[in-house]
Amino acid sequence: MVRGKTQMRRIENATSRQVTFSKRRNGLLKKAFELSVLCDAEVGLIIFSPRGKLYEFASSSMQEVIDRYKRHTKDRVQPENQADAQNLQHMQHEAAILMKKIELLEISKRKFLGEGLQSCTLQEIQQIEKQLERSVSTIRARKTQVFKEQVERLKEKEKILTAENAKLREKFVGLQQNQTPSEDKEGEAVCTDSSEKSDVETELIIGPPESRTRRLLQN
Structure with missing residues (x-):
């Protein structure tokens, strides 16, 4: 059965913490000494206890080790x-x-x-004047170009409106042609009614009934 790794955390009990510190400190100092002797390494070890007490080990001199460390880090x-x-x-x-x-x-x-x-000399003023003239010429050319573009757009718009006007005119003429026969029939009907009405006697005759009868018979 494989044991899971225990999570390392601070020892809460002060006595147990002090005992563990002493054991681990001595073991660390021993390992540092063994490393310096067995491997001919220059070792420097500094430990501060929880109460601020200093423990150190140096294979030669702690100051020499620190100076060497500073030189190394400075070069790096x-x-x-x-x-x-x-x-x-x-x-x-x-x-x-x-x-x-x-x-x-x-x-x-x-x-x-x-x-x-x-503070400008005559030559500098002349150069400024020439540059301003060139700038004005460039601005006028751009202005002319903008006007031309606007005129072209207006011409295109005029063509579109002219075409739409022609279409509307054709539609209007067609509507007039479709309405003409009905109007003619109405005119004929009016003429017929007027002729029929003309047969009706409209003359006013004044006088006794006998004179009116004789006059109608004569007609």
Whole structure:
């Protein structure tokens, strides 16, 4: 049966904890001594008890071991520090160049706006004038291009509206042609009614009944 690994945790009982510390400390110091003798290794071991008491072992001298450790770690970390320092120096140099460019751009901007021209020479003013003329020419060319594009869009819109108007006109003419026969029939009906009504006597005759009878017979 395989036993599971027990989880290591702090010993709660103070007496048991002190006894375990003493045993493990002595065993660790013994192992350090054996390692230095058997393997001819330079060993330095430092232990502080829970109460702050110092226990140490050094195969030669604790100070020599510590100095050697510092030299080793310094040689190991120095290349990284040098790389960081070089990167930092490069970034600072790039930042200084960018700040100089920004400053020059700000000066040029103020000159283009007509500010700070007192210190400019005649040649510098002429160069600024030529550059402004080139800028104005570029802006006018762009303006003309924008106008042309707007005119082309309006022409396309006019074509679309003209085509829609022609379609509506064709539909209107068709509707008129469909309504013409019915209107003619209505006109004929009106004429027929008027002719029929014309046969009806509309003449007003004034007088006695005999005279009206004779007049009707004569007609």
